[in-house]
Amino acid sequence: MDYQWVAYLYDGKSAKRTRVKVKTTVPGYITVEGLSSLARYKLQDVTISERLGAQPARVKLPDGSQLEIADADGFYQSLNAAAGKRDWLHWVESRWSLILMVLLVAAAIGWAAYAYGIPATARFVAYSLPRDIDRSIGEEGLGLLDGSVLRSTELSQSRQQSLRYLFADVTGAVGNDGDYQLEFRRGGTAGPNAFALPSGIVVLTDELVEIAEHDDEIAAVLAHEVGHVRNRHALRSLLQNSVVAGVIVVVTGDASFLSGIVAKIPSLLVSAAYSREFELEADSVARDYLRAKNIPLHRFADIIFRLDEASGRNPAKTSLLSTHPGARERAQYFQ
Amino acid sequence: MDLNAEQAGYATSKPLTAQRNREYFRFHGNGAEYFRIWIVNFLLTLLTLGVYSAWAKVRKNRYIYGSTELAGSYFDYLAEPVRILRGRLLAICLLLALFVFQSFMPLLNLGILALLSLFTPWLIVRARMFNMRYTAYRNVRFGFKPAYGEAYETLLLWGLLSVLTLGMAAPYAHFRRNSLLVNNTRFGNLHFRLAGVAGKFYFAYFVGFVMGFLLLVPLVTFVGQQANSPATGADSVTSVSLAILPIFLAIAFYFVAVKFSAALLLRITTNNTTIGGAGDSARRHSLGSDWSLPVMLWIYLSNLVVLILSLGLLTPWAQVRILKYQLDHTWVDLAADIDEVVAVESGPVSSVGEEIGDLFDIDIGL
Numbered sequence: 050m051d052y053q054w055v056a057y058l059y060d061g062k063s064a065k066r067t068r069v070k071v072k073t074t075v076p077g078y079i080t081v082e083g084l085s086s087l088a089r090y091k092l093q094d095v096t097i098s099e100r101l102g103a104q105p106a107r108v109k110l111p112d113g114s115q116l117e118i119a120d121a122d123g124f125y126q127s128l129n130a131a132a133g134k135r136d137w138l139h140w141v142e143s144r145w146s147l148i149l150m151v152l153l154v155a156a157a158i159g160w161a162a163y164a165y166g167i168p169a170t171a172r173f174v175a176y177s178l179p180r181d182i183d184r185s186i187g188e189e190g191l192g193l194l195d196g197s198v199l200r201s202t203e204l205s206q207s208r209q210q211s212l213r214y215l216f217a218d219v220t221g222a223v224g225n226d227g228d229y230q231l232e233f234r235r236g237g238t239a240g241p242n243a244f245a246l247p248s249g250i251v252v253l254t255d256e257l258v259e260i261a262e263h264d265d266e267i268a269a270v271l272a273h274e275v276g277h278v279r280n281r282h283a284l285r286s287l288l289q290n291s292v293v294a295g296v297i298v299v300v301t302g303d304a305s306f307l308s309g310i311v312a313k314i315p316s317l318l319v320s321a322a323y324s325r326e327f328e329l330e331a332d333s334v335a336r337d338y339l340r341a342k343n344i345p346l347h348r349f350a351d352i353i354f355r356l357d358e359a360s361g362r363n364p365a366k367t368s369l370l371s372t373h374p375g376a377r378e379r380a381q382y383f384q
Numbered sequence: 385m386d387l388n389a390e391q392a393g394y395a396t397s398k399p400l401t402a403q404r405n406r407e408y409f410r411f412h413g414n415g416a417e418y419f420r421i422w423i424v425n426f427l428l429t430l431l432t433l434g435v436y437s438a439w440a441k442v443r444k445n446r447y448i449y450g451s452t453e454l455a456g457s458y459f460d461y462l463a464e465p466v467r468i469l470r471g472r473l474l475a476i477c478l479l480l481a482l483f484v485f486q487s488f489m490p491l492l493n494l495g496i497l498a499l500l501s502l503f504t505p506w507l508i509v510r511a512r513m514f515n516m517r518y519t520a521y522r523n524v525r526f527g528f529k530p531a532y533g534e535a536y537e538t539l540l541l542w543g544l545l546s547v548l549t550l551g552m553a554a555p556y557a558h559f560r561r562n563s564l565l566v567n568n569t570r571f572g573n574l575h576f577r578l579a580g581v582a583g584k585f586y587f588a589y590f591v592g593f594v595m596g597f598l599l600l601v602p603l604v605t606f607v608g609q610q611a612n613s614p615a616t617g618a619d620s621v622t623s624v625s626l627a628i629l630p631i632f633l634a635i636a637f638y639f640v641a642v643k644f645s646a647a648l649l650l651r652i653t654t655n656n657t658t659i660g661g662a663g664d665s666a667r668r669h670s671l672g673s674d675w676s677l678p679v680m681l682w683i684y685l686s687n688l689v690v691l692i693l694s695l696g697l698l699t700p701w702a703q704v705r706i707l708k709y710q711l712d713h714t715w716v717d718l719a720a721d722i723d724e725v726v727a728v729e730s731g732p733v734s735s736v737g738e739e740i741g742d743l744f745d746i747d748i749g750l
Binding site for chain 1: 412414417418419420421423424426427430431443446447450451456457458460483521522523524572695696722723724725726727
């Protein structure tokens, strides 16, 4: 094993460099040769940079000057051999077999966090926060939609009244103690649709009422929307997506030079996947309602197939980016 | 690194005279090695719920800086992890506060955004101060002057003017921004200086604009034809490719037009930057680069494909690849001996600005 290395000494006062020889022949000491006088330092008086790849080793001397040793491998080896220790990080980082294990463990943790950790934490946090948060998240939503997509309803007063009774029946059966309110709108470009605002407002479009062939179908859709409100999906998805975005910032922070677009792809995929899970969870509320009222389950399947058809979606297809599962996948729970 | 190569390196570093001496940067980083460091960083960050990310950042930057050689000496990253952690925690608290605020009062959102943009010049100066304070070469630190007034004038006033002039002033605003970043930087007692080349910035913007236009016309026509062709019913392949096409369009447009002119702007900035010699042009060092724009574009595009196919796993490889190309094609023409540079004392700088900038994705560099 070598005990001496060529190094540069920088005095820290100027950019001047002096070529010196560094020796580790005396255990516990570093000797610098090549200056006007021979200098010897106790190892505990100097700071040696952590070993990192094939980076030059840097030794900070007590007077503020610094040694830069380009042939760092041998230098670190001789120091570690003398002290009988090991640079753990460097040891792991220089072995592909361990790196493969690191990769597998990281993938397992990442998957567990995505599938269980993040959803469970978001659920816990969402349920421990006051309901007012949901209300403020959704408060201005309807105003925004009214100003852009939605138009005033054209349903008759009596039809509206009967649907309100239906809604009261649904919230009585599957809603919790929150305030629920049904609003009617003409969907326009949104077409046949129903959606829930976190504050408990459920919006039903005229087009959906027209496309439905049975009031039980509408009731099932309303129960699905109440499911979104009751299970606080808006807040939970906000929380989950923020955590995912945070993780992606940490992971791809390195790649900011081209991350702009690339970093958005995984977060889009993950938030779509979470959204599909919330849809299935809301579907199960619809199922509970239909069962409780002894309504045949296929009523819900019927209307979602019709909705897919109306919007030109392929019922057999669930793409990685869709926020809703395909109708065929959802319908299998309603047979 | 073997000893012989190093000694060969020493042999060439003869005492410098007033005569110009060109020294190239050399990047010795290696994709496989950096990948192993990166993935260990990632696992430890996961296991510690993010706390290790500060240590990971130091390890990552030490690798990049320490792989960069100029005239036989290597750059060094000196920031301490605990300092970074402190800034990162503050930045996260700020982000959480904003998040809560925003969910309670969505209308305040715009106000917060406006407030944040008022802070941006301060953030950029602080981040730059932090990064320079903890970068060293030959045990001499870099520094950045806290030129807050200039930053506000440059970023807010000229930013606003470039909006008001519908982009006519944008290249000039960009030039001022780069001048701000370059002119307040120093290495020891040597000050960096960007020459007045606003005209070249206009040229670079013009090139990007023309390229984007030439690219958009045929693509838009193509999409238009596809959309107008009679629907083929169950042909889901067509509908899928139609849905994805705009995304690819946006990416292609972004990379070819935006990245190309960005690479050109960086080259213009590098080639017009001098270091030191304020009163004596004979002692003025100058930076230079000759990276080829088509090659840069190729590296960006192929990196993008590799990153998507590897789900981001090859990020370290992609990063090393672009750094190596750029640094190996950058040089300093030395007019005097670097030994004469004198270190300048400066106090510690907090990392808050840098970390907020990181978290909010504020573009801080050149």
